[in-house]
Amino acid sequence: MKKKYLIANWKLYLDVRQSQSMARSLRKFRSLRSVTTVLCPSALALPEVAEILGRQSFVQIGMQSIGVQEEGAATGELSARDAKELGCRYVIVGHSERRAKGETDAVIAKKINLADHSGLIPILCVGESAQQHKAGRTFAVIESQLSHALKTFHGKKLIITYEPVWAISKAGKGKSCPPETAFATAGILQKYLRSHFRSLRVTLLYGGSVSSNNIADYVDSAHFFGALVGFASTKAAEMRKMAKEIS
């Protein structure tokens, strides 16, 4: 049976040393074998984490973001090519914390194409703000984000994470989205993808204040096939528990 996804987005919660120590602990957890575990450390901690895990590890690694340019004059950008060379298999694209810093739909579209051309599986994040949620615009927002991001996408494999922006925690604190609300969105989203992007193989995940206490409420085969976890993923015991909950 296909394994569920447990994707850890460490943001800037862990420094290099803490990331190394997490990687050492997680490498030993057999329970993580029963799910597809992907660690997304900060870009500067990633080479260290990759080295600790080694190429044959059952724990995989991903980037939290990449730049839009493949090579050349692009001071300070994060290279998809280098990420691949370091052993990354995944990259998060369009996270709301990056959209909030000015990452546009056009940039997101370029990034998912670049990720695909570079041999990385894009994890595209979509979701509505609190205001859009209150105004009943959830699906209109997501549809617009998807149609822009996927307009020129010709890849075959993609992970989409539905993350209501208002449910993403600030260092573990915040409001979570009731599972039935998230499921309703999942249903509409799946229908939309089936009718507009039939040839695309999409895995749908959930993100936003997920922890070992609630992961099993969101993750099931019918709606979300795994979770993208921020704050709770920075604790080894939580990672172990979450893997157990969904395996």
Ligand code: PGA
């Ligand atoms: P959170 O973050 O689990 O801390 O809410 C999720 C995310 O931003 O991907």
